[in-house]
Amino acid sequence: MCDDRERLIGYVYDECEGRERQEIEAHLETCHTCRREITGLREVRQDLLAWDVPDSPSVWRPFAPQRAPITWRDVPGWMLAAAASLVFFAGAAGGAATQVLLPRAAAIVVPAPPALVAATAAPPRDGLASVAMTSGPVPSDQVRDLEMRLQAMEQRLRDASRDGDARVVNASVSSRELLRRIEELRTWKSQQDDMNFAVQDSFGKLLARTNSLERDLQRVSISAPGAGLAPGKQ
Amino acid sequence: MTRTDEELVARATAGDQDSFNQLVARWERPIYALAYRTLGREEEARDVVQEAFLRAYRGLKGFKGEAKFSSWLYRITLNLCRDWIRRERRAPIVQVPEGVDPVDLADAQVSPAESVEDLVGRREMSQAVAKAMAELPEEQRVAIMLKEYHGLTFQEIADQLDCPLSTVKTRLYQGLSVLRRRLERRQSEEASLRRAQWESSS
Numbered sequence: 001m002c003d004d005r006e007r008l009i010g011y012v013y014d015e016c017e018g019r020e021r022q023e024i025e026a027h028l029e030t031c032h033t034c035r036r037e038i039t040g041l042r043e044v045r046q047d048l049l050a051w052d053v054p055d056s057p058s059v060w061r062p063f064a065p066q067r068a069p070i071t072w073r074d075v076p077g078w079m080l081a082a083a084a085s086l087v088f089f090a091g092a093a094g095g096a097a098t099q100v101l102l103p104r105a106a107a108i109v110v111p112a113p114p115a116l117v118a119a120t121a122a123p124p125r126d127g128l129a130s131v132a133m134t135s136g137p138v139p140s141d142q143v144r145d146l147e148m149r150l151q152a153m154e155q156r157l158r159d160a161s162r163d164g165d166a167r168v169v170n171a172s173v174s175s176r177e178l179l180r181r182i183e184e185l186r187t188w189k190s191q192q193d194d195m196n197f198a199v200q201d202s203f204g205k206l207l208a209r210t211n212s213l214e215r216d217l218q219r220v221s222i223s224a225p226g227a228g229l230a231p232g233k234q
Numbered sequence: 235m236t237r238t239d240e241e242l243v244a245r246a247t248a249g250d251q252d253s254f255n256q257l258v259a260r261w262e263r264p265i266y267a268l269a270y271r272t273l274g275r276e277e278e279a280r281d282v283v284q285e286a287f288l289r290a291y292r293g294l295k296g297f298k299g300e301a302k303f304s305s306w307l308y309r310i311t312l313n314l315c316r317d318w319i320r321r322e323r324r325a326p327i328v329q330v331p332e333g334v335d336p337v338d339l340a341d342a343q344v345s346p347a348e349s350v351e352d353l354v355g356r357r358e359m360s361q362a363v364a365k366a367m368a369e370l371p372e373e374q375r376v377a378i379m380l381k382e383y384h385g386l387t388f389q390e391i392a393d394q395l396d397c398p399l400s401t402v403k404t405r406l407y408q409g410l411s412v413l414r415r416r417l418e419r420r421q422s423e424e425a426s427l428r429r430a431q432w433e434s435s436s
Contacts, residue, residue: 005407008407010403041407041414044414050363053267053270054270056276058259060287062252
């Protein structure tokens with residue numbers, strides 16, 4: 001037992017089985033050397049508690065709180081009712097006009113919304129991609145909005161291809177191509193995320209160094225008033 | 235409602251950045267303490283903390299939750315500390331000031347029950363422990379730090395350091411024994427000094 005230091009350490013840190021503990025305690029009653037060893041280890045553990053860690057300002061610059069996406073619950077009921085009525089009447093009016101103005105045999109072809117095509121237009125090539133990124137961080141809520149728009153477009157395209165809708169094809173761009181462009185935009189967004197991160201990282205370090213310098217200067221001005229930094233002491 | 239680390243990690247992985255902020259707020263101090271005690275330098279410890287959280291954030295998607303989030307974070311931190319020590323080819327140095335600055339003492343937060351003598355004694359002890367720890371071999375120092383200041387079990391330390399359980403116990407025992415001898419020697423030297431001062435003044 002006296003040579004089995006591993007067991008003693010397990011006992012000191014209270015990480016041994018009940019039976020093993022009983023055996024060690026029985027041994028300690030008769031062995032002065034091990035008793036002294038255990039006491040010494042406990043004392044040094046007590047001494048270790050004295051090792052302070054100096055206070056330090058946080059080095060992390062928290063992410064800005066994200067803006068909660070607007071849900072239907074946030075919109076008052078009367079406003080929803082008004083919007084629904086407006087859509088209904090606009091639809092009815094459009095339907096009536098179509099019946100009157102369009103010849104019955106014409107194929108119903110609706111062009112892809114310009115906004116959708118423009119948003120997914122091919123990105124600039126040959127190094128121009130960086131133009132799409134800002135030279136600094138973009139507020140996180142804007143990045144989040146962008147992601148939501150991309151998701152909405154993606155969903156719309158997927159729905160359209162699932163329903164066999166001809167509208168997107170009609171814009172002389174295949175839905176696969178549009179999905180590819182959305183992916184490209186997402187890559188840009190991720191680059192912007194990285195840039196935000198890098199700027200944040202760098203700003204965090206800048207902040208930490210500034211705080212540290214301030215503390216050092218404070219010490220200098222207090223402990224060496226004759227050194228020229230403390231005002232009015234020369 | 236306080237969320238567990240696992241819940242916060244899941245939310246942060248799904249894109250909730252505020253959950254990651256909460257993880258940082260929860261773990262920044264222990265991680266700083268680990269880095270500071272490993273490197274002995276405040277500035278570098280802060281850099282390590284920042285880099286550790288950046289790496290954790292970037293690696294969240296790869297974190298499968300097989301280990302505790304804190305264990306994962308400790309591992310990242312220790313690796314960064316080791317990298318720093320290797321890169322700088324420097325042994326950890328504890329910044330021990332030459333003497334105790336009375337102005338510094340006045341600034342320190344002294345509890346009403348603690349006299350200035352107690353505070354000086356506590357600081358001197360803190361410095362003595364820091365110095366003795368800095369002189370230990372790295373593997374013993376890290377094992378003691380993870381056990382004493384971060385409360386890891388033997389098995390968790392073995393996992394962190396990729397070594398057998400018995401090796402952890404041996405390192406702890408050897409490290410504590412060396413510390414014990416050094417701190418006892420220091421105490422006996424101080425006692426001799428005080429006796430000599432008392433004899434010369436009387």
